[in-house]
Structure formats: structure tokens, C-alpha cells
Amino acid sequence: MISDSMTARLKPVQPGRTTLVSVLDIGSTKVCCVIARLVPRPEGKALKGRTHVAEVIGFGYGASSGIKSGVITDLDQAEQAIRTVVGMAERAAGLTVQSVVVNVTAGRLGSETFSATVDLGAQEVETSDIQRVLRSVNSRSVRPERSIVHALPIGYSLDGQRGVKDPRGLVGEKLSVDVAVISAETLAMRNIELVLNRCHLQIEALVATPYASGLAALVDDESQLGVACIDFGGATTTVAVFADGHPVYCDALAIGGHHLTLDIARQLSVSVADAERLKTVYGSVLPGQADEREMISIVPVGAGADEAPGMIPRSHLTRILRPRVEEILTAIRDRMQATGMMDVCGRRFVLTGGGSELTGLPEVARRVLARNVRNGRPMGISGLPEMARGSAFATIAGMLIYPQVCGQEFVEPRMTPKLTGTDGYFARMGSWLRASF
Secondary structure, three states, X not given: OOOOOOOOOOOOOOXXXXXXXXXXXXXXXXXXXXXXXXXXXXOOOOOOOOOEEEEEEEEEEEEOOOEEOXXXXXXXXXXXHHHHHHHHHHHHHOOOOOEXXXXXXXXXXXXXXXXXXXXXXXXXXXXHHXXXXXXXXXXXXXXXXXXXXXXXXXEEEEXXXXXXXXXXXOEEEEEEEEEEEEEEEHHHHHHHXXXXXXXXXXXXXXXXXXXXXXXXXOOHHHHHHOEEEEEEOOOOEXXXXXXXXXXXXXXXXOOOHHHHHHHXXXXXXXXXXXXXXXXXXXXXXXXXXXXXXXXXEEOEOOOOOOOXXXXXXXXXXXXXXXXXXXXXXXXXXXXXXXXXXXXXXXOEEEEEOHHHHOEOHHHHHHHHHOOEEEEOOOOOXXXXXXXXXXXXXXXXXXXXXXXXXXXXXXXXXXOOOOOOOOOOHHHHHHHHHHHHO
């Protein structure tokens, strides 16, 4: 069931109005907070779905701790990491953050597609009919231990006629809808909510990481024709497939860029910090002509100051990294083939996330996936510092775009608190007075 606490509480940004939004990217290797002003923009040919331009006014960034594969593993450490980063952004923006839009990678992200039909009786389609058909999907969707993150209507059909974009006002006998439901384990998301509440922050909306990355890095034609967006994170790799402008599939693997670092550390017997430096500076998954001759100095773990560093050819580093990268890409390809999504995503993959900046990754992905591959960068965001303009920050940019598109999603209408009546505020106050005095 779509629970009140997990689907978006966020109201869509009103066209023509400036608003502030705060977003928080909780990752396994980094935590990043951005406060931005969403300013209305004129309708243009590029980036058609966007009504606003995001101007960054506060930016905070730091190393992650107490978080592994998007799951909270140590409340105190995670709270400290989030407080530090949010404090940096607040000081830069000169304001206090009360609620944030947060990404979800934890809890085994998954997706399903549900269909439902309602009778109209040859009447016009009204908003209440759309709510009715979406509620009938909601009543039989997703197991109790999972909560829905996104419920996106991906296509309506009227009397069997598919491809209806907005059925309101049309006349017909039967209205059908297909809804893509992206869900995650409830307890993993509850822990994210718990650590944010300890930081005195409310969750305004939860956004699936690959969905956010796709919003930031994809261009209009790509998402219409079919494309898959792979987000290479620190400890997780997530994928989302977009078709007809909507996300239709989502999946996650618990392998990421940090596993490449650990492979280097184990194989070469160096510290994790040195392994990360070797991966960033010299790492490549494509062998080069001079790699056998180019030597890299390494310092083994526990080596004394008087010991000479060891030397390895650069090709040795490539031989360590490439099998792990091929393993990740093969797992994604096999999962997508099993669900039929390799056909839906067309002939294009877009790579985002910090791990996608590894030299030669697009070329290897082209061979493994047999598709066109490009690196994606966040578009349409101004004011980001130079260090935050790469693929690693696509998720944070996507969460700034999310308030402009969240109006497409279905959210179960919430009961507004009543002041009077049997369960209203005054009635409860009266019963408390009677019980106490």
C-alpha cells in the first residue's frame, strides 16, 4: 500500500513562482547537501519538462560515515556526518533548513508495473475517475514489508485505445492505466527517517537515486525514445530505464566503486587511502600501449619510512579493475534481459555517479552491453562549485529538478486534521480535560 510517510509530501513547484528547496544526498562514500533557489524560466526547446532554473545558494560536502550501501549502520556517526554537511550548506546560504528531499539507494530498490481498469458508463473522464483507477492499483500493489517510493502513471488507455496522455474530458466506457511502482524495504527507509529526525530535519520527499540521476543527465529525446541510466555509486550501482518520458524500471546492485578500491588494496597489499589514490590517478579499464612500460610506485601496508616503495606496471592495475567492472555490467545486463528491459531501453545507456569517471568505462560498457554508451553530466543547474559539476553529483542535481516533475506522481490523499468532530482537536482536548480533572 502507498503509505503516507514514504510517498512524496512535496507539493509541485508552481509555474511562475520562485521557491527554495533543500536536497540531501546520503551516499556510502560522500554526503552532500545543496540549498537552491528555483527561479521560473521561459519555455524553451531544450529541457522541455523543466519550469524552473536551479540557482545554488548553499553547498555542503563531506565524507560519509556510519552508512554502508545506503543503509544506516551507525546512527551516531551518520548523524554527525549529516549535521556537519547540512551546517556547511546552511552557513553558506544564511538560512536554517527544516526539511529536505532525500535520495533512496537502500532497501533493495525494485520496480513493478501494475494495470487497472474502471467503468465510466459513457461519461466524461473526471479527476475522481483517475483517482479511482489509481487507488485500485494501490490496493493490490507491493508486499507489506516494502513501501512505495514512486507511483508513476506511465500510460492511459480509453476503450482499448492506447497512448492517451491526459484522459480528462474525454468520453468513453472503460479507462485503463499502467502504473510503474518503484519500491524499497520499509525498515531501511525508516532508519533514514530516524537519523534525519535526530538532526531535526523532516523528509519532504524520497527520490530513488537512479531516477534522480536520469532527471539530471538525460535529454528530452533520450527519455522519450528509451534509455537506461546507470548510476555507479560508492557501494551500490543502480539502474533506471526511461521510456516515453517516464521511468518504467528500477533496480540496484550492492557493488560499487568502493569495491574496486578494496580489490586494489587487497591485491597490492596497500592501504585503502592509497588504493583510492591509485584508482583515481592511474586507474583504467582499457589497456594502453605504454602500460607495460609505465611503472607506478606503491607503499605496502605497514612499510617503514626507510623502506623503498615497490614498483608495478600500470597494466597490473588495469588487470585488477577490469574483471570487477565487467562483473557489474554483466549483472545489470542479465537482470535487464530477464525482465525484458533491454528491448525497452532502446540502444542507449547513460553512465552517471562517481564510479563512471573511471577511464575507459564507456568503451568497456559498449562491448559488454552492446549498446551506445555516453557519460552523463548534470544539466540546467547554475551556481554549483567546480568540483560538483561532474557525474558524481548527478543525483543531487536531479533532486533539484524533482520538485518540478513530482506532480506527475500519484499520492494517496491525506486526511486533513479536523478541529471539531469526534476525533478533532477540540474533542480530544475535552476528553483529556475530563479524564484529568
